[in-house]
Amino acid sequence: MSILKRLMSTMSLLQPPKAVRGMEKLEKDAFRVAVDLPVIEIEARDTGIVTRRVRLEPYLIGHKLKPLKNTIDSEKEGKKYLVFHPDKVQEDETKQKIVEMMKRELGDEKTLKWETLSKDLTFENWDTKSIFKAVLPEGIEYSSYTQTGHIIHCNFADEVLPFRHLIAEVLLNKVSNCKTVVQKGNIITNVYRNLDLELLAGEENYVTEIKETGLRFKMDFSKVYWNSRLSHEHERVSGLFNNQSIVYDACCGIGPFVLPATLKKKPRRVMANDLNPESVKWLKVNVGLNKIKEDRIEIHNMDAKLFIKEKIAADVIRLMKEESTSEESTKPESQIHVVMNLPAYAVNFLPAFRGVLRGFESEEISRKWKWNVYCYLFAKSHVDVPDDWYEGEARRMCDEKTKWETSLVVKCHNVRTVSSRKEMFCAQLELPYEFLLAEPLPEEPEAPLESEESVEPSCKKMKTI
Ligand SMILES: C[S@@+](CC[C@H](N)C(=O)[O-])C[C@H]1O[C@@H](n2cnc3c(N)ncnc32)[C@H](O)[C@@H]1O
Numbered sequence: 001m002s003i004l005k006r007l008m009s010t011m012s013l014l015q016p017p018k019a020v021r022g023m024e025k026l027e028k029d030a031f032r033v034a035v036d037l038p039v040i041e042i043e044a045r046d047t048g049i050v051t052r053r054v055r056l057e058p059y060l061i062g063h064k065l066k067p068l069k070n071t072i073d074s075e076k077e078g079k080k081y082l083v084f085h086p087d088k089v090q091e092d093e094t095k096q097k098i099v100e101m102m103k104r105e106l107g108d109e110k111t112l113k114w115e116t117l118s119k120d121l122t123f124e125n126w127d128t129k130s131i132f133k134a135v136l137p138e139g140i141e142y143s144s145y146t147q148t149g150h151i152i153h154c155n156f157a158d159e160v161l162p163f164r165h166l167i168a169e170v171l172l173n174k175v176s177n178c179k180t181v182v183q184k185g186n187i188i189t190n191v192y193r194n195l196d197l198e199l200l201a202g203e204e205n206y207v208t209e210i211k212e213t214g215l216r217f218k219m220d221f222s223k224v225y226w227n228s229r230l231s232h233e234h235e236r237v238s239g240l241f242n243n244q245s246i247v248y249d250a251c252c253g254i255g256p257f258v259l260p261a262t263l264k265k266k267p268r269r270v271m272a273n274d275l276n277p278e279s280v281k282w283l284k285v286n287v288g289l290n291k292i293k294e295d296r297i298e299i300h301n302m303d304a305k306l307f308i309k310e311k312i313a314a315d316v317i318r319l320m321k322e323e324s325t326s327e328e329s330t331k332p333e334s335q336i337h338v339v340m341n342l343p344a345y346a347v348n349f350l351p352a353f354r355g356v357l358r359g360f361e362s363e364e365i366s367r368k369w370k371w372n373v374y375c376y377l378f379a380k381s382h383v384d385v386p387d388d389w390y391e392g393e394a395r396r397m398c399d400e401k402t403k404w405e406t407s408l409v410v411k412c413h414n415v416r417t418v419s420s421r422k423e424m425f426c427a428q429l430e431l432p433y434e435f436l437l438a439e440p441l442p443e444e445p446e447a448p449l450e451s452e453e454s455v456e457p458s459c460k461k462m463k464t465i
Helices: 003-010 044-053 092-106 128-135 158-174 228-238 258-265 277-289 304-325 346-353 389-402
Strands: 033-043 071-073 079-083 114-121 144-148 151-154 180-184 197-202 207-212 215-220 246-249 269-273 298-300 335-340 370-380 409-419 422-431
Touching (some): 044 092, 128 158, 144 228, 228 258, 258 269, 335 346, 346 389, 389 409
Parallel strands (some): 269 298
Antiparallel strands (some): 071 079, 370 422
16 A cells, blocks of 8 residues: 555544644634535434444444434435445445445335535534644644543643643533643642642632542542542452451541441441641541541541551550450451551651550550551662562562561552552551560651652553543
């Protein structure tokens, strides 16, 4: 095939006008183009037979140019047009075959003729992918965004930046339920892990609500952390608990671990903590929205290290004492679960567990309950490495912090690929009582807070247009 022919075969006959290329401000009228559509007129009463029995889907116009449909009214009473995609019925042979297929069901006596219907396709008809392809300079693509409630947040490569307002206007017009489009900084560096937002289009309203595994989560998206990519992880970890679990979330955000855990698993004890007062505020709102009794979750607003040393330790001892005086001894064994989803920093909280029970009387400490810690972290490499290197690195990072004679990591779950050469893991540690009662390590200087690239690799895009 000649280069020209090959090029022609990949170019659609239905495209927005060439004049829109390079547009930086949305002008909807510029997307209007007159097109000739191949159609066959049929009796309206035959529509059911044709659409059910004749395999025309590969040839019809399809749903991409909504509101244009496969069948539309003809100007004549009692007649309809079947609308075909001009790219798909270019050959006479194909047209002939379609007529034969239809006659087989409708009868040979039917007159079925190919006609041309002139129509205007407008901004309404083009999907976002076609619009971006037509507008952006050749070779430059824009294909992904994430949506949290009514808010769409975009990341842009440098070459797409001049077109960001146009892209935002298009998304605002095209994506259902979208009222606000924001750009987020590529790197999340602030302590509360929320995003610095720049409004690109729509209302400046960042209070939104979403559903995750059937629960309601309301938040001010500009002030708290939320990432819908973690929904499976929230479900996975909260699914590990049962009605005897003792659950502590040291960096709980607005509650995606503790709320489903409380509602679905009914643990015997739940305590949640976050350093960001806004997270705590919205967590409390979400407790109410999901009809959870306020006293089911004890909520704190402090640094996770302090939470571990002061709140968790005292709470466990209190529960141990309570159990030792209780008459109910046939209950299944409890387990302690501490979740720490602050992957850029949480390994630095691990030393806080060493010796955490030392201040308590030995008779207060029943050693029956297993301590599980779910420590999130990023394993990164500066060079290409084999896939299994990342898990080894995740384990090494934990071992370096626990400084125990054996590794306390019992499992490493790969959560997601954050960017090239950066994997997010949930390292699960089992802490022995010898560790919980050991001499604490000298305080290390405060580790710097790492950044978290918010640009996703193409394989993990949340919503690809
Ligand atoms: C990556 S977010 C995860 C939030 C939530 N667990 C989730 O899965 O959506 C980390 C959370 O840790 C909180 N945080 C940051 N530094 C903290 C600290 N030193 N102690 C406790 N929480 C902290 C942030 O405010 C943020 O809500």
